[in-house]
Amino acid sequence: MNETSPEIFAQAYRIGLLQTCLAAWQRRGKTLLEINCGEGRFLPLLWEYGFDVTGTELNPELRAAALAAIGTRAEIEAASDDHLPFENDSFDWVILHASLTDDFESAAREALRVAAGGLAVTFWNTTSLAYAAYRLGGRRTYWPTPAYRWWKIWSTLKNFRAGPLTTFTTLVGSSGIWGSRYQTTLCHACLRILPLGAWGIVRLDITPPGFVTPLPIYSGRAGVRPPEPAVDFNTLWTNKASTGQSMRYRSSLIYRNLWKKFNKLLLFQGVSHAGQQSINPHFRAYP
Secondary structure: OOOOOHHHHHHHHHHHHHHHHHOOOOOOOOEEEEEOOOOOOOHHHHHHHOOEEEEEOOOHHHHHHHHHHHHHHOEEEOOEOOEOOOOOOOEEEEEEEOOOOOOHHHHHHHHHHHEEEEEEEEEEEOOOHHHHHHHHOOOOOOOOOOEEOHHHHHHHHHHOOOOOEEEEEEOOOOHHHOOOOOOOHHHHOOEOOOOOOOEEEEEEEOOOHHHOOOHHHHHOOOOOOOOOOOOOHHHHHHHHHHOOOHHHHHHHHHHHHHHHHHHHHHHHHOOOOOOOOOOOOOOOOOO
């Protein structure tokens, strides 16, 4: 494998895209789990970023290669992506590399279970221009596996309703020119609007439950009771009526309201409760 091979060329752009995606995550003192870490190509890089890294890999040969790559700087566990040996919210951040599993939703749900702050899913994109050129070219050029449709990754994460999503892709050009001297940096730049790159990342930033608006109130659905005061006199009268005390209770309220109005009237005219002369100099008391 020479320095201009498609694998080496693609790896360089994948590292750059991963740096861009993880820039929003805090690093110092934060734990990160890399699921399906493979032979550990990203583990040393994630450790250098400042994360406390843990990896999982089911294949024993790849797991041995990952241990050789990271040494004692990280732990590598033998685990399937849809059954992780960790408690809920065990890690601040989680990276899931989409694998050959037929049930991606179970793997994503399991990754989200152990993530407390965010989840990033990496995948090879079959809705990219590079994959279209690969199919039209009779599959004669290089294309890595496994591959997923971008909208499947996006819709699966969106259905979890755990937080906002952000998409990043790179390697827009055909895989036939990866590593060639005719490639341009502009063709493989990071894209956030259109998922046209061959390799992509969908980042889910988990929203704390305490800041989520309840869906019925947000949507204004009929049947949701509006905010009510702590004491409602109309309701209180109704409750009193049910016990046969409505007339006496209402009379007491009317008497109290009349007494308040009478006191206000006296104060306005300048007469105190004791019947003394008001401080208003223009007031004249008649016999």
